Amino acid sequence: MTDNDAPPLAVSCGEPSGIGPDIIVSAWQRHRTALPPFICIGDPEQLARRARHLGLDVPVEIADPASAASVFPTSLPVVPLTNRLAGQPGTPLPGNAAGVIEAIDRAVALTLSGETSAVVTAPIAKKPLYEAGFAHPGHTEYLAVLAERHTGQAVRPVMMIAGPNLRTIPVTIHMPLASVPGALSTGLILETIRVADRDLKTRFAIARPRIAVAGLNPHAGEDGALGAEDRAVVAPAIEKARSEGIDATGPLPADTMFHAAARTGYDVAVCMYHDQALIPAKALDFDEGVNVTLGLPFVRTSPDHGTAFAIAGTGAARPDSFIAALRMAARMARALPAAA
Ligand SMILES: NC(=O)c1ccc[n+]([C@@H]2O[C@H](COP(=O)([O-])OP(=O)(O)OC[C@H]3O[C@@H](n4cnc5c(N)ncnc54)[C@H](O)[C@@H]3O)[C@@H](O)[C@H]2O)c1
Numbered sequence: 001m002t003d004n005d006a007p008p009l010a011v012s013c014g015e016p017s018g019i020g021p022d023i024i025v026s027a028w029q030r031h032r033t034a035l036p037p038f039i040c041i042g043d044p045e046q047l048a049r050r051a052r053h054l055g056l057d058v059p060v061e062i063a064d065p066a067s068a069a070s071v072f073p074t075s076l077p078v079v080p081l082t083n084r085l086a087g088q089p090g091t092p093l094p095g096n097a098a099g100v101i102e103a104i105d106r107a108v109a110l111t112l113s114g115e116t117s118a119v120v121t122a123p124i125a126k127k128p129l130y131e132a133g134f135a136h137p138g139h140t141e142y143l144a145v146l147a148e149r150h151t152g153q154a155v156r157p158v159m160m161i162a163g164p165n166l167r168t169i170p171v172t173i174h175m176p177l178a179s180v181p182g183a184l185s186t187g188l189i190l191e192t193i194r195v196a197d198r199d200l201k202t203r204f205a206i207a208r209p210r211i212a213v214a215g216l217n218p219h220a221g222e223d224g225a226l227g228a229e230d231r232a233v234v235a236p237a238i239e240k241a242r243s244e245g246i247d248a249t250g251p252l253p254a255d256t257m258f259h260a261a262a263r264t265g266y267d268v269a270v271c272m273y274h275d276q277a278l279i280p281a282k283a284l285d286f287d288e289g290v291n292v293t294l295g296l297p298f299v300r301t302s303p304d305h306g307t308a309f310a311i312a313g314t315g316a317a318r319p320d321s322f323i324a325a326l327r328m329a330a331r332m333a334r335a336l337p338a339a340a
């Protein structure tokens with residue numbers, strides 16, 4: 001199946017005051033002939049306003065997934081939200097939260113029903129959503145809740161940042177650093193390794209993924225002298241994974257596992273906390289990095305950046321990471337059996 005035969009990708013509009021609308025309209029306006037067709041779940045007027053604000057000629061057309069591929073060459077297809085989105089670039093409004101969440105919900109529902117082939121999320125700002133009562137740390141965790149609601153199956157969502165130079169996975173995600181040691185367990189690390197191994201095989205066509213696992217402490221604990229967790233918590237997860245036939249190694253000192261030669265030794269680095277994984281990934285591949293959620297019963301990707309309020313509406317936002325996310329979602333959806 002080619003990108004043009006497959007159902008379109010569903011793009012949730014994200015935070016309307018951030019750069020989400022900028023990258024959606026500029027990707028469509030400048031690159032649509034080289035992109036898999038997508039349909040945006042958002043407020044058509046708000047997207048048209050942002051395009052005008054940026055001086056981009058972007059006709060916006062209300063559409064549905066079935067008509068999106070035929071609309072896409074000439075207009076940006078949009079499934080309109082029930083909630084309207086208001087406000088100016090750079091100034092988030094808690095009143096937009098309902099629309100931001102509706103966009104995610106509908107993108108997931110369309111993808112689970114097979115009307116769209118994957119979910120690509122534009123960035124959300126966490127704080128205005130929290131202020132409006134959103135109880136989930138980010139997309140990653142919320143998507144797992146939606147998946148569980150639809151399927152009745154428990155889901156372990158795993159965040160992976162994937163770029164041309166590096167793939168990394170944080171075992172613990174959106175939590176204060178002080179909570180990390182208490183949140184880490186052998187079971188959680190093992191489950192994360194298992195999901196990484198399975199999804200790199202099924203969605204990235206890596207026959208036997210090589211999984212490097214970072215330690216938590218400096219020098220992976222220096223044999224217990226610099227922290228007990230590496231020996232007591234991380235190492236047993238790696239041993240168990242290896243006993244299951246998974247090619248996992250570690251715990252490795254995190255400071256020396258990301259240089260160029262070290263990166264040739266593995267397909268993904270499993271890290272113990274958010275910044276241990278995301279700093280090297282974004283330092284190496286910020287413009288082309290993609291945030292992928294593994295472990296879900298559908299494909300979800302996202303650009304690796306956030307809402308960048310300071311540059312929203314200025315024309316400075318690069319659509320590259322969003323474009324990489326669209327392309328990766330289309331590739332992953334092709335690799336996945338339709339029913340999964
Ligand atoms: N997928 C997501 O929904 C997602 C991802 C990351 C951060 N966020 C949220 O975004 C908000 C802002 O986060 P932040 O400031 O830490 O990170 P950010 O990625 O929004 O911005 C970091 C820096 O990179 C620049 N930048 C980001 N994207 C760019 C692009 N496409 N082109 C050019 N420059 C770009 C910004 O101007 C800024 O200097 C927070 O609320 C955070 O929670 C959401």
Ligand SMILES: N[C@H](C(=O)O)[C@H](O)COP(=O)(O)O
Pocket residue numbers: 137138139140141278291302304305306
């Ligand atoms: N932790 C991610 C990052 O910094 O890129 C970001 O917050 C996105 O997370 P979700 O995809 O879970 O919203």
